[in-house]
Structures are given as C-alpha cells and as structure tokens.
Amino acid sequence: MFVKPEAAPALFAGPYALGTLSAAGQDAFPALIRRDGSVVDLRRALDDPSLTMLDVLEDWDRHTAAFADLGGRPSEGDPAVDTFRVHAPLAPRQVLQSGANYRQHVIDLHVAHRDGSDGLSEEEARAEAAEIMDRRAAEDLPYVFIGLPSAITGPYDDVVLPAWAEKPDWELELAAVIGRPAFQVSEEQALDHVAGYTIANDLTDRATVFRRDMPQIGTDWLRSKNAPGFTPLGPWIVPAGSVATPDDLQVTLKLNGETMQDESTKDMIFPVARLIAYISRTVHLLPGDLVLTGSPAGNGMHWGRLLRDGDVMDATVTGLGAQRTRCVAEASA
Template identity: 50%
Template structure:
C-alpha cells in the first residue's frame, strides 16, 4: 500500500509558529510525533523524521486545524542558505537572447535564436551551471504581500522550482545528488532589472545582491512536499498567472541543468546543509519579455504540479 501523501509547512494560529503535517486542507501539529520545534530542526534529523511523519500521516493523531484558519509562513522557518541557478531554462535563454539582441550585430531574430540554442547545447555538454547566492531574510510566505521598493519601476517575476536539502552535502556526485533532497517547494525569485548591471564598474558585470534581495523578494511555499511524492522533478508543469492572465507556462524538463547537477556543482564549492534551498531557474515569460513589470495591486499566482499554489499581492513600500 502506497504511503499517504502529505506535505510539511510552518504555521501560526496566533500564538507562535509550529511545524505542521498537511493532509488535504487540514494541518496537524508535527510536534505530536517528532520532537522538533521547527521544520528546520526536523530537516536536520530528516532520516529519522521522515518515517515518523509518514506513519503519522497514515493515522493522524490529535485534532487537526483547518488550513484556512492559519497563517502560512515559509515552509522552512527559520530558512537556511539560498542558492539560485541563473539562465537555466533553454527556451528562456533563447527568448532573452532575441529580446535583448544578444548575439552578432545585425543578426535577425531567427539567427539570434539559433545561435543561442547552439550555445546552450555546447554549455550543457561541456559547461557548468551559473549559480549565485541569495539572502535568507528576503524569503517570505506564499500568501504574504510582496513589497515593491520605490525608485524603480521594473520589478520582475521569475517562478522557480525550489529544492530543499535534507542531508549535509559536500563533493556529491551527480548520480547520488537526489538522495540529498528532502523535498520540493515553489519559489518566486523577483528581480529589479535595472539594478542588475553595474554601469559604474562594468568590469564587475552583474550585481545580484541589490537586484534580487529586497525584503519579500523570495515568496516561498506554501508547503514542502517530500521528495518521495515527487517521482520526477524534471517533469512538472510550472505556471505563473498575473491578475489571472498566464505569463509563464512551461515544464521543468526544459532545464539545462537539473536539480541533481545543480546540487553536485554547488557542493564542489560550498557545503549544503539541511534546510538550505536551491532554486533552479525560471522558464520563459518574465516581465522583461512581455514588456510589463509589477505594479502595486498586481496579484501573482504561482503553481507547480503537486506542490500547491502560492498567491501574493504586490504593494508599494511605505515611505
């Protein structure tokens, strides 16, 4: 008999945050079955925690709480380190090359697209992922407001699959890398486009710290779905809707480097720890493609197969 599907999250009923087991629309206090006060500490002992959670999901104990009566916090609270892959969806890279005319001078759109595709194929065969690090304090909940800082008008969306680590990882082979995954979640990696280039010091190229790490710029969740319930992370539909209109609609199979390759690559240079999150790049359909950026009052809905839906409203930053 298959295990009963469940998810994990961090919730608040008005007293203090607690780790919860989510079954359908009901949340059960995970502290009744595992001796951990947070999802972060639960992940630190994931090898022992997962069997206990699985058994608890099969026969929930204690009274559950309706999800609608709880505040939903980022699933891993407090959050761990954040690593992010850039330029990691084939069609997105091609789309950006055409939109920004990244290629030979005078090339037409078809030529730019063909050149970008050839470059991607070469990079996949012989190159490496591009990974940068984010700031955990910028992570917010799946239903929290996104605060748009004043002074810029090109805040963009980037829906991504989040991979949450369940074991310490260092020098991990690609073939073993998915064994280090506790589960998967949704993350929307927001970017203020005009802050990416450093025109004052062009030799330094891009500045991801200032472009991507404003407070609330990483809405995450609503849940962490254990990896055992995600048989193929490279076959998930991924969609973002802005005010009900579909802007991104793709499949995670379009990644250039999958979660296993990203984990292996990162672990060569840094130590991944339980609770860390690797976000895996965004599919085509960003605001820079549509020529339409986020404005106060906008509502984003982000959905990935089997991982739930996050819904965030954009508001202006208070003076």
C-alpha cells in the same frame, strides 16, 4: 496576509506535506498537512515543544517513518489548515540560486538582445542560440549565485515593492530543500540529499541587476534580488518521495489572472541533480538549505510589463501547491 488560493492543500502530491503555521497571537510551529487539509502539530507529535522546521530537516532520516504514519492516519478532529496563517515553510541557512538555466528563456534573451549586425534572420539566430545551448549543456557549468535568507517571505504575504525598484519582475522557480549534508557529491548521488521540493518566486529589480556606476563590476545580486520579501516561498515542502521526477514539473505564473510563465522543468539546461552536484563541489550544503533552479521564459521583461502596486501573482508548480501574493508599493505598505 492576502487571500489564499482555494483548496490549496489538495494541490500537493502525495499523502502529506510539511509547512510552518501559526494561530492568531501564537508562535509559528512546524506542521504536517494531510491531503484532506487536516493539520498535525509536529511539536506535540514528536514531543519537542521547541521544534522548528530546521530541526525537522536536520534529523530528516529519523523522522520520515513517523511522517508516513501520521500522514496516513484519519484526522480524528485535527484542525483544518485554513484556520491557520501559512508562513514560508522554513527559514533556510543558505540560499543558492541558479540563473540562465532554461533553454527557451536563454534563447529568447539571445535573440532579443542582438543588434542585427550578424546578418542573420530571426530563425537563423534562434538556430544559432539553440546550438549554443546544446553546447553549454554538454560542456559548460551552471551559473549559480548566493541569495539571502532575509529575502524569504510567506506564500500568501504581500510583497512590498521598494521605492527604489524601478523595474520589479517575477521569476517563478522550483526550489529543492536539502535534507542531508552534501559535499562533493556526484550527480548520481545528488537527489539522495534532497528532502523535498517547494515553490519560490525570485523577484528581481531589472534596473539594478547591472551596476551603473561601475559597469565593469558586472551583476549586483545584492541590490536587485534581496530586498525584504523578494522571495515568496512555499506554501509546502512536499517530500521528494512524493514527486515522481523534479525534471518534468509545470511551472506556471499568472499575473492578475493572465498566464505569463508556463513551462516544464524539463527545459532546464542543467537539471536539479546536476545543479546540486555542481554547487557541492564548493559549498557544504546543509539540511534546510535551498537550491533555486532558475526561471523559465515569460518574465516581465519579455512581456514589457513589470510589477506594479496592486498586482496579484498566482503561482503553481505541479504537485507543490499554490502561492498567491499581492504587490504593494512601499509608500502604501
């Protein structure tokens, strides 16, 4: 486990957040963390010794009043969060991931990959791409694929870079945590099914995104995105009621102290509600499912600088806390 960002508990919005913690040599447990950093073991508070965060989310409506009460009480000697190991806040059932969902990011990609045969200046090419993005937002559908829960790791855990990953890259994202079942819900109803929000860093090996042996197959998300630990998650689930709007949160990633991504979620082409409504046309979304909403401009491919052994990523999303993960080459892990 790597060093936690200082004062992490105070960075979340609202009076409390939820997480999964463990003490040395003991099982992990679902916890309520107050803004002062004090911890309530929800197994004891809810009188259920086998309780998990998934159990909490499955009965979200019944628990929220109790959480508000617990979050508002004085700590009265409750232990501090810094005395525990912080795990990913939950083990999700399903992980749905959106791609190409930030306007500026996609415009940058459009301009970067043109061959110049169109005769347009860079300014003209950007204007053309912006027009395409406007049309896409008005008329098209989100691009969503499926991730694996086994890629999830904790917000302060080391990230092992597999020996085969030639171009590992970061992709910081806002993630919505489903708290009520959702199937064929409208955009207007969609956010009613969100329990809260957390931070996800959806690492990608750029070298294996497209199949070299059979290019006509297209993208290979299994290989490029789902290595163990390729999705640092958390530290907290911040209840939706404590987040004023998911559509204007700052998403910021620093690599070794240098800012690489720094964009608001208002630049999303398809906002959170629209993504959830679209996914629910096909998928029965269940409590504990994650919806990753895409990553803004500033990935490693943009900077010409991919992840290496020893790199440290510091990641924040407004009101949701902070991650710090260190990259470790597989041979050194």
